[in-house]
Amino acid sequence: MASIELDKVSKVYANGAYAVREIDLTIEDGEFMIFLGPSGCGKSTTLRMIAGLESISAGDLRIGGRSVTNVAPRDRNIAVVFQSYALYPHMSVRQNMAFGLKMRGVSSSVIEGKITEAAALLGLSSYLDRKPAALSGGQRQRVALGRAIVREPEAFLLDEPLSNLDAQLRAEMRLELVKLHRRLGRTIIHVTHDQVEAMTMGDRIVIMRDGRVMQVGKPLEVYANPADTFVARFLATPPMNLVPARLEGAADGALSVARDGLALAVPDRHRAPYAGAAGKPVIFGLRPEDIHDTQHNPxxxxxxxxxxxxxxxxxxxxxxxxxxTSQPIEIAARLSRHFTAPVGSRVTLYVDALPMHLFDPETTKALPRPPLLAAA
Structure with missing residues (x-):
């Protein structure tokens, strides 16, 4: 059992600055959880507190229902895989994978069996006698994972393990990690600043900013229903278009989003939840893929x-x-590969307003509306 619970966990430095502030989070046994956010948001610090490599200033951390807030890292039975791989350059792959077990006094026969099994799982069987310098970046990352696997930990903590790889290797390793999780069935926490990793790998994602948790949920649910403008813009490339506007109301209850160059009717589905904001400034949010070059839908x-x-x-x-023109703003649209238009020309595109969002300009929070992707 390796559920991980953070109960108002904080990290405060000596100068009073918060790295992490009162995180409440439960990671279920066997779950693949992604910590996502920009540099300095506190995601790696949170991971290190779970690992025991950073002290917890306030709150309680439980693994498998047992409080480990003051338990030494070696007694938490979790494995950490770092961005830098942290392999011993003078040791072979076999020796790197065996090192931790040897330090624990595990017998040679047991160690060899574990290494053989892990190497087969990771496709490293033919590389066991090589030194790290003779391996590619992806192979080194597999060795780091293998060293963690042979320990048979309750949970794996991965701190940006793919960021040193090129684009093709990163895509391959994303798939390998997902397959590995399915085979092992262990809890995994994966820290990243890469939105593609977050969307494609995790069962759930935790989006962090300035040491706080901004939103937690399944990737597609968070994508379809962001809690605020930060989440809306962070979870995609290109990000959601955010346009300062005004929500206008008509006598018949119809609503429209208006500003210089924009006059969009609010779909009937959203009239009731948005009615209270009529006559007020809003931030209109629309994903680039909801703007089309052909009007397939009337x-x-x-x-x-x-x-x-x-x-x-x-x-x-x-x-x-x-x-x-008087208050110009740039927006992005994801169009078909056949679309072309010269710079400076005027084009007419078509907006699917059903997935639209409205945000409060002061709080940046999303105005509530029925979710487009229901929770499973």
């Missing part, structure tokens, strides 16, 4: 933009367009 509403740039990515084109 409910999609036209919008005119001045082309600033078109980024051709092969599978799609990203349009950066200027909305309005």
């Amino acid at each position: 409910a999609w509403q036209p919008i005119e933009l001045t082309v600033v740039a078109v980024e051709a990515l092969g599978v799609e084109n990203i349009l950066i367009g200027q909305l309005g």
Whole structure:
């Protein structure tokens, strides 16, 4: 049993600065949890407190229901895999994987059996006698994972383990880690600043900012229903378009989002929850993929933009367009790979307003509306 519970856990430095502030979080046994956030948000510090490598200033940490707040790292039965791999360069792969077990006095026969099993699992069987310098970055990362696996810990803590890899290796290792989790069935906490890793790997994600937890949930649920503008913009590339506007109301109850260059009717589904904000300033949020170059649905509403740039990515084109003239603002649209338009030209695109969001300009919090992706 390796559920991990953080009960108002904080980390305060000697100068009074908070690295982590009152985190309440439960990670279920066998769950793959992603800690996501920008540099300095406290995600690695939180991981290190769980590992026992950082002291906890306040609150309680429980692993498997047992308080380990003041328990030494070696007695927590968890394994940490670092960004730097932390392999011994003078030792072979076999020796690196065996080192921790030898220090615990495990017999040679048991160690060899564990190494053989882990190496087969990770595709390292033919590399056991090589030194780390003779391995690729992805192979070194597998060795670091293998060294953790042979210990048979209750949980794995991964601190940005893929950030040193090139794009292709990173994509391959993402898939390998997901497969590994399914085979082992152990609790994994994976720290990253990469949104793709968060969306594709985790059962749930924890989005952090300035030492606080901003939102917790399944990746697609958080993506579809961000709690505030920070989450809305952080969880995608290109990020959600956030446009300062005003919510206008009509006598018949209809609502529209209006500003220079923008006049969009609010879908009927959102009228009731948004009615209280009528006549007030709002921040209008719309994902780039909800703007289209062809009106496939008659409910999609036209919008005119001045082309600033078109980024051709092969599978799609990203349009950066200027909305309005007196108060221009740039927005992004994910369009088909066949879309082309010269810089400076005016184009008409079509907005699917159903996935729209409205945020309070003062608090930056999302105004409540029915979620588009129901919780499972």
